[in-house]
Amino acid sequence: MIKLREKYIVRVLVLVLLALIVGCSNDPYRPGEAAEHTFFSSFATPPTKLDPSSAYYVHEGKIIDQIYEPLFTYHYLKRPYEVIPNTAESIPIPVYFDKSGKVLTEKDPAPAKVARVEYTVQLKKGIMYQNHPCFALDADGKPQYVNVTLKEIKKYDYPSEFEFQGTRELKAKDYALQVRRLADPRLSSPVFSIISQYISGLAELNKEYIEMLAAERKRRQDAAGAAYNQEHDEKANPIRLDYFAPKFEGFEVTGDYEIKFVLKRKYPQIIYWMCMHFFAPVPQEAVDFYQQPAMNEKQFSLNRCPVGSGPYFLETFKANEVIVLTRNPNYHDDFYPVEGAAGDVEAGLLIDAGKKIPFIDKQIYHLEKESIPNWNKFLQGYIDSSGIANDVFDQAVQISAGDGALLSPEMQEQGIRLITDTDPTLWYTGFNMLDDVIGGYSTERCKLRQAISMVMDYNEYLDIFLNGRGVLAQGPLPPGIFGYRDGIKGVNPFVDEWNAKRSRHERQSIEKAKALMVEAGYPDGRDKDGRPLTLDYDHSAGMDPSFRTRFDWTRGRLDLIGVKLNDKGTDLSRFRQKRKQGNWQISSGGWLADYPDPENFMFLFYGPNGKVEAGGPNMVNYSSQKYDQLFKQMESMANGDERQNLIDEMMLIVQEDAPAIWQFYPVSYALCHKWYKNVKPHAMSYNVRKYQRVDAALRVKSQEKWNKPVYWPFVLLAGLLLLSLLPVVMKQRLK
Amino acid sequence: MFGYIIRRSLYGFPILLGVNLLLFLLFFYVNTPDDMAETFLGEKHITQEQIDNWKQEHGYALPRFINTAESFPGVITQTIFWQKSMSLFAFRFGRSDQDNSDIGTEILRRIPYSLCITVPVFIFSMMLNLFVAMIVAFYRGTYVDTWVLILCVVMMSISALFYIIYGQMVFSILFKLVPVSGFDSKFPHYFKFLMLPILMGVISSFGGGVRYYRTIFLEEINKDYIRTARAKGLSEGVVLFKHALKNAMLPILTNVVVMIPFLIMGGLLTENFFGIPGLGSYMIDAISRQDFAVLRSMVFLGAFLYVISLVLVDISYTLVDPRIRIG
Structure with missing residues (x-):
């Protein structure tokens, strides 16, 4: 009996084991998912803020920009980037007023004349929000979910699962609410300042909200006494701020479909800001819905559960596992662009011109923290597109002298496409202009900085550290931004030269750098007393394993002109303090475009933006009267020849003064599978998935072809193991 | 017995207080709330006023240790130390600095994910290691013993990261049997994601485990009662599996109970490389995002579990070995 049972157990175990092995597959998705019109991708960093007031980072924007709809957006295909209406009927024309309140009739008045600017925007009618329980109404027409208890909603993991859902039309007041929310200190909006x-009136509104919150907290603290804990108190009972209580003229609702926003001065870049999710509509119903204690307890909030009118809504948000965006069934009519930039027709980007979008029904993003597993999944066809990590660059791309970057034959065989784009981003190494040794504006100091810039060959750096993925920078303005000049016209004459043969900018020779050092008073890198010029490199990158090799490279380059470099690494806290106080010599920085306007880069060297003086983005504390003057003229000017001339002039000033070593503008490389179509990199907008499509049948076919399981090694291994044990078992038995 | 448990538990309190104090000094003096604010506000367009607001909203605007503006007991309770550090003793972990989510809820949500990996790894590896160790002890002095020992030393010398990366390469890329990484919390989809991390966990602990248990068994095998058992004519298998195993339980138990906090806290590397959303992964995220509220809570929780497990070890001794009595 016992023997029979043992036999039975063994048989079951063997069968289970066999079933497990035979049923094995490396497909990470549920059966049938790949055959649907689904886009598969991954995310390395879990998004933490999906509230349009506070979401700031790219990985957060990639999610919520597909859910929320600001008034304006960018054209998907046209370059340079062009702003087009989104939920607005048209791009508004500003009305300028002078100090006396009179309308200025000039089309583009000088900034000094303008005391007030008004924009009036008409909203498109009939735009509906996604289905959401915050809009659900009961039989009496009242909100379904008011004063809900934790028990009532315990079974739901996400608002999309709630039994009752509803929708309503997008109205102007939703935009007004969101702009007011930007002033809520609890949301710490990164763009508020x-x-x-x-x-x-936005700054004043913020002060009023601070006072309202302080009064309420004081009341609660007085009631609770010494046991008061703000954090725990507001977790259990969030403060409901009446956003519309204070007056605010900056963003007025003048009708259900009309908004008027008012600026204190001329600032045409406001239209770019209005393309961002910070200015997307938020319905009052959603704010009220999430402010209920039970929702708070369940961690349902705008930070995790957005409510929008965009092409997709968030169906599942498990920040540490999976994010699922599903097509919004209430999405308004939207169509693929019918015109694009040069080369788009040839690239097949206009095949879908005029068709209704979105094409993709679902987007599934799985958490993938490490680059290697992510890369392997891409090669297996389970991820539709991928970047290229440094570790695998050689496996994917071959750089040839004549043709530039080409995909490896294996990649080409798989039908993978390589898409490259120069990012509107600047990397630079700043010189602290307040420093006694390296700063200052005398000819000698400028020549010293030019010499150092000249010897820092960032073409070499790009080859060594970034597989050539970048373009040598010539100044603050990156490609793709108005004012940038390519080729020989764009060369920095003080440091670089144009190599026509290789069609690229290159640093001038080491000999020229040495000659400049002589003119700067440092022949062979030594001062008049014969002491070597020694500079300090400040950073907080000590924990970065690649820092040491990059630092050694920098030190080696400076050594060529006799300049010594000290590593002044410190913790982030001290480093920030040093920057604030101007107590540093050399340090690296970068700037990613907020919007495609030269003002967004040129202000990095505008005097009143100095870090020490005003805590601004001018990290190097550069201050040139002439540059500042030209900046004031250029910042609010419309693009055109006049603006280009001003930019050219400013570039020359900043290139000659050399407050920074212009490192490079990075080039992004992306790989796409053959079934993933209509892909064009867009550096300004993340709401691009609606234009793209996948050929699901081709994907399934390829995945099956590339992922056939292999079993024989296990049979072999088990056999070998048994064989190896056989002699000793037999010997023991004989014993 | 009850008094003993209480006494042992109270011994742990000063340790936890010390951990708490050290954490506080580390998080609020080395890295100030101003730094945290700058990190969370994005660093691009921020003013001192925004930093002050952020501190106010996150409860960091209070004095650190003593609030002279308040009368007793507010002098102590209305401080960062009391509200952020002492509240940990009541398991009130507060909210994440990064996304305002409730840390306690998040910890509870993630524990099962960690356990999904660590418990099977723990059970399977213990069973396998004990079994192999006994086999090796059984065949001691033969080529099986020699080769298994060599294999163990080699396997112990290899980093856990190697097992993970090569495990993914062999089982997912070459043999295409399991997904490279990822997780699906819905039943039964998660099984396919658990197989590889569990297998790699078992393999990576094989070398050390077998050697450890083999030493224990060999020590027991040379004792008098084993000689007696053999003299009685019992087979070598019965001697080993029945008598030696029973008596080797004490060191085995020590090893097992001390592992409890590590089971709950999850595996940093495993969870990160396989994309398992457990507590190990939570910790890594908190480090990379500089979410000090989460880090404080996790370090405190780790210390707490460790203290508890040591108490459990003491208690378990009395259960396994009747010779140990508590006075």
């Missing part, structure tokens, strides 16, 4: 300089 900059936009409050322009939007009339």
Whole structure:
């Protein structure tokens, strides 16, 4: 009996094992998912803020920009980037007023004349929000989910699972609410400090909200006494701020479909800001819905569960596992662009011209923290597109002298496409202009900085550290931004030269750098007393394993002109302090475009933006009267010849003064499978998935072809193991 | 017995207080709330006013240790130390600095994911290691013993990261049997994601485990009662599996109970490379995002579990070995 049972157990175990082995597959998705019109991708960093007021990073924007709809957006295909209406009927024309309140009749008045600017925007009618429980109404027409208890909603993991859902039309007041929310100190909007300089009354509104919150907290603290804990108190009972209580003229609702926003001064870049999710509509119903204690307890909030009118809605948000975006069934009519930039027709980007979008029904993003597993999944066909990590660059791309970057034959065989684009991003190494040794504006100091810039060959750096993925920078303005000049016209004459043969900018020779060092008073890198010029490199990158090799490269380059470099690494806290106090010599920085306007880069060297003086983005504390003057003229000017001339002039000033070593503009490389179509890199907008499509049948076919399981090694291994044990078992038995 | 447990537990309190104090000094003096604010506000367009607001909203605007503006007991309770550090003793972990989510809820949500990996790894590796160790002890002095020992030393010398990366390469890329990484919390989809990390966990602990248990068994095998058992004419298998195993339980138990906090806290590397959303992964995220509220809570929780497990070890001794009595 016992023997029979043992036999039975063994047989079951063997069968289970066999079933497990035979049923094995490396497909990470549920059966049938790949055959649907689904886009598969991954995310390395879990998004933490999906509230349009506070979401700031790219990985957060990639999610919420597909859910929320700002008034304006960017054309998908046209380059240079062009702003087009999104939920607005048209791009508004600003009305300028002078100090006396009179309308200025000039089309583009000088900034000094303008005391107030008004924009009036008409909204498109009939735009509906996604289905969401915050809009659900009961039989009496009242909100379904008011004063809900935790028990009532315990079974739901996400608002999309709630039994009752509803929708309503997008109205102007939703935009007004969101702009007011930007002033809510609890949301810590990262753009508040900059936009409050322009939007009339926003800074004052923030102060009023601070006072309202402080009064409520004081009341609660008095009631609770010494046991009061703000954090725990507001977790259990969030403060409901009446956003519309204070007056605010900066963003007024003048009708159900009409908004008027008012600026304190001329600032045409406001239209770019209005393309961002910070200015997307938020319905009052959603704010009220999420402010209920039970929702708070369940961690349902705008930070995790957005409510929008965009092409997709968030169906599942498990920030540490999977994010699923599903096509919004209420999405308004939207169509693929019918015109694009040069080369788009040839690239097949206009095949879908005029067709209704979105094409993709679902987007599934799985958490993939490490680059190697992510890359392997891409090669297996389970991820539709991928970047290229440094470790696998050689496996994917071959750089040839004549043709540039080409995909490896294996990649080509798989039908993978390589898409490259120069990012509107600047990397630079700044010189602290307040420093006694390396700063200052005398001819000698300028020549010293030019010499150092000249010897820092970032073409070499790109080859060594970034597989050539970048373009040598010539100044603050990257390609793709108005004012940037390519080729020989764009060369920095003080440091670089144009190599026509290789069609690229290159640093001038080491001999020229040495000659400049002599003119700067440092022949062979030594001062008049014969002491070597020694500079300090400040950073907080000590934990970065690649820093040491990059630092050694920098030190080696400077050694060529006799300049010594000290590593002044410190922790982030001390490093920031040093920057604030101007207590540093050399340090690296970068700037990613907020919007495609030269002002967004040229202000990095505008005097009043100095880090020490005003805590601004001018990290190097550069201050040139002439540059500042030209900047004031250029910043609010319309693009055209006049603006280009001003930019050219400013570039020359900043290139000659050399407050920074212009490192490079990075080039992004992306790989796409053959079934993933209509892909064009867009550096300004993340709401691009709606234009793209996947050929699901081709994907399934390829995945099956590339992922046939292999079993024989296990049979072999088991056999070998048994064989190896056989002699000793037999010997023991004989014993 | 009850008094003993209470006494042992109270011994742990000063340790936890010390951990708490050290954490506080580390998180609020080395890295100030101003730094945290700058990190979370994005560093691009921020003003001191915004930093102050952020601190106010996250409860960091209070004095660190003593609030002179308040009368007793507010002098102590209305401070960062009391509200952020002492509240940990009541398991009130507060909210994440990064996304305002409730840390306690998040920890509870993630524990099962960690356990999904660590418990099977723990059970399977213990069973396998004990079994192999006994076999090796059984065949001691033969080529099986020699080769298994060599294999163990080699396997112990290899980093856990190697097992993970090569495991992914062999089982997912070459043999195409399991997904490279990822997780699906829905039943039964998660099984396919668990197989490889569990297998790699078992393999990576094989070398050390077998050697450890083999040493214990060999020590037991040379004792008098084993000689007696053999003299009684019992087979070598019965001697080993029945008598030696029972008596080797004490060191085995020590090893097992001390592992409890590590089971709950998850595996940093495994979870990160396989994309398992457990507590190990939570910790890594908190480090990379500089979410000090989460880090504080996790370090405290780790210390707490460790203290608890040591108490459990003491208690388990009395259960396994009747010779140990508590006075």
